[in-house]
Amino acid sequence: MEYHVAKTGFDRALGTKQDPFLTINKAASVAMAGDKVIVHEGVYREWVKPKNKGLSNKRRITYQAAEGEKVIIKGSERIQDWQKVEGNIWKCELPNSFFGEFNPYKEEIFGDWLVTTDQKRHLGDVYLNGMSFYEANSFEDLKDPKIRTETVDHWTQKKVPVLNPEQTKYVWYAEVDDQKTTIYANFHGANPNEELVEINVRRSCFYPDQIGRDYITVKGFEMAHAATPWVPPTADQPGLIGANWSKGWIIENNIIHDSKCSAISIGKEGSTGHLYHSTRKDKTGHQYQLESVFSAEHIGWSKESIGSHIIRNNTIYDCGQNAIVGHLGCVFSEIYNNHIYRIAIKREFWGHEIAGIKLHAAIDVQIYHNRIHDCSLGLWLDWQAQGTRVSKNLFYKNNRDLFVEVSHGPYVIDHNILASEYAIDNMSQGGAYINNLIAGKMEKRKVLNRYTPYHRPHSTTVAGYACVYGGDDRFYNNIFIGKDGIEGVGTSHYMNHTTSLEEYMKKVDEKGWDIKTLELIEQPVYINNNAYFNGAEPFEREKEKLVDKSFDSKFSVIEKGEEVYMFCELPDTFEDIAGKVCSTNSLERVRIVDADFERPDGGNLVLDTDFLDKQKPEKSSLGPISNLKKGKNYIKIW
CATH class of the missing domain: 2.60.40.1180 (Golgi alpha-mannosidase II)
Structure with missing residues (x-):
């Protein structure tokens, strides 16, 4: 069935193209699995609350703007x-x-x-x-x-x-x-x-008021002006638009802006805990967040019932907290080809849950080909980044680009351009940083006072807890570019770390396996075949590397209208070093989780396409773009 909505319509009409409904909500009250709702040009001031759910990917309920027509949904x-x-x-x-x-x-x-x-x-x-x-x-x-x-x-x-x-x-x-x-x-x-x-006036623009409204597609709209609340991982997490603890949404080709807090939500709901730390004040937020994980399991948090959303080709800007947010409900999702900017830069309020994309428990979430700039923080993966892949994204002009917090891996950061002066906050372990261009500093910190969950591979089932000892990271084929006045660019943070599991275990055996020993002996790191320019510092035990501390690459990201270009110069010696394609077989398993780097389906992961999606030879240049060469490089990257 195909329903139509138009500003010339009437909610007692038939909902046909010739006799359309007046409101999207009227269509949302009758649309069933397999139906399509087509909305015609105009401004619709309403909060759309889908009543029914789709039944599968082939039997969705689709809401879309009529082709070639400008349709705006406003909460104002x-x-x-x-x-x-x-x-x-x-x-x-x-x-x-x-x-x-x-x-x-x-x-x-x-x-x-x-x-x-x-x-x-x-x-x-x-x-x-x-x-x-x-x-x-x-x-x-x-x-x-x-x-x-x-x-x-x-x-x-x-x-x-x-x-x-x-x-x-x-x-x-x-x-x-x-x-x-x-x-x-x-x-x-x-x-x-x-x-x-x-x-x-309204809290949301498109958000079901009941959970379990699965397999819904929303595309082609402009949506704005929602009075959304602050959404930490310990709360009900409504957005301007969102799935509300459902499965299989597709949110695509929309322009979304001016949400007071968050734009797109694929997060948790209220029964698993709502602001208990702030209201009860008897436990830390960290403790209540742990409890929410188990509460979610009790109500059916699993791959079969929650997550697997697709968020693609959207433009999201001018929101106070997040462009995309989600705790628990984001599992097994894909987020790609989105343009995200001016998030949390108004600073009327502040908090520790702010980023262009802020996800907790991003199990097997794939984040790729996004352009994220002019944000307080670009991407924040917090807790349980396991099976997560961040690939071929462009970060620049953010106060920070990437933050991975209290996660145990395996997670992959590959073929990205991280161009802000503060590129990476690493408060995790079990990561693989492969073929990135990193033109800013990295902070690396242990977290020995918080134990956070890890899971069975490709599952929501909790397998255990651990603190973050630091290390157990992999850095291969990256280009690090320093800048005058910026310290901490490169991999020198890993000084004194062991370089193999065997060496680590031998040192622990000598001291005895107790908690203090594990805190003192540095976990192994696997660092090789990286390039360091303009003051960037390497790990002291890296065997194969290219270091030219005095070489100024003149790296820059240049906006030209809707297009973005990258410029950098590379020394003649750049072509003397090449990087091998990394894969499941070449990346050492993660120690705490005892898991390999794999695709979400459990198959072998092969990182053989570059930032521009070009197939890479077995040996290619370092960095995210496989045809980088000595001398001047000027390449379109968006």
Whole structure:
């Protein structure tokens, strides 16, 4: 069955092309497995809540914008009865019934691992011709708002520039009593009754209110202005759009922006724990997160029932927390060909769950061919990155590119370009970093006070727990490019590590197998055949390597409209070293998990195609692009 929705329709209509429904929600209430909902041009201000589920990949429910037509779903409403207060400040008064049971101007941003200032922030927002405002601390602060040119990156504690300083002077403030909500805003000379002014009203744009709505496809829409809440891994995790603890969604070819917190959610639901650390305050968030893993198993968390989503070809920007988020519900998914930018750079609030993509328990998740830039953090894999592959992605102009935290592997980072000054945070073990270009520093840290789960290969079943001793990593065929004033580029962090499991076990045997011994003796690392330029430092026991500390490669990532290019110079000696194709057979197994580097189906993993998807010979140049050569290289990378 094919249903149609149009702005000229009527919800008591038949839903045909000639007699369409008015709202997408009406179609969502009747569409069954195998049906298609086609939405025609216009702005639809509603929260779409699919009632039914598809039954398989071949019997999906598909929601799509009509071909060649611009369809926008918004969580906001347009307000046109603003009253002038003084100067450039206007107000609108709305009865609380306007918002129903969910009032974004009353709901605070709240939850585990949230770091805020002394002033509270709310889920509401005001938009002038699409531009998001900042929340002021008081009505008085509306009168003379200051333009901010710098802000602070919470993780590095360094000052970073504000991307759009002029935007920071546009501010709003709200007061909510028992009867009404009053929103004040400084429009700086614009008349809000003549311009397009919108305010957040709905929590989500496309999100089922019941779990288990499987096999749904959403494609071709623009979606914006959702009053989404803070979503740590210990909470219910709604997004502007999301699967809500289901299986087999496809979210593709959409433009998604201006979600207060997260855009796409493939995360957990509330019954497995919701903000218990912040509300009960009797255990750490870490402990409640452990409990949520077992609670999920009790309600059927498995490959057969959860995850296996596809998120592809979307453009996602201007969100306060994440472009894509998910704990537990993200397992066995694919995330590729997405353009993600300007995530968590507004900094109205802050916390430890912020990134372009932030996943916990990314078991067998494949993340490839994404372009991620101008984000507070590009990709954060936190807990249980096992079977995860991050391949052929482009990271640049982020405050940090990649963070892998308290995971035990095996996980693979291959053929990526990591071009930000802070490229990698490594607080894990069991990783394989293969054929990357890394033009920023790496931090490597042990984590001996948190034990996190690992799983049976390609399964959600918990096999054990471990802390992170550091090491058990593999670095082959990478190019490291330093930069003046940036320390920590290269693999010298692994000084004093053993270089084989046999050497490690011999040293442990000599000291005796107890907890203190394991904390003191460094796990083996497997590092060979890497290149180090412009001050990058190698691991002292690396046998085959190319080191030219004084050579300046003049590396840069260059944006030209929608296209992106990479430039670098390489020395004549670059062609004297080549890298072999790495595979399951050549990568040493992971010690703690006792598992091999494999494909999600358990087959042999062969890393034989480069960043541009070109087939590689058995021996090819180092780095992500197989035809890099000595001298100047100028290559289109997006």
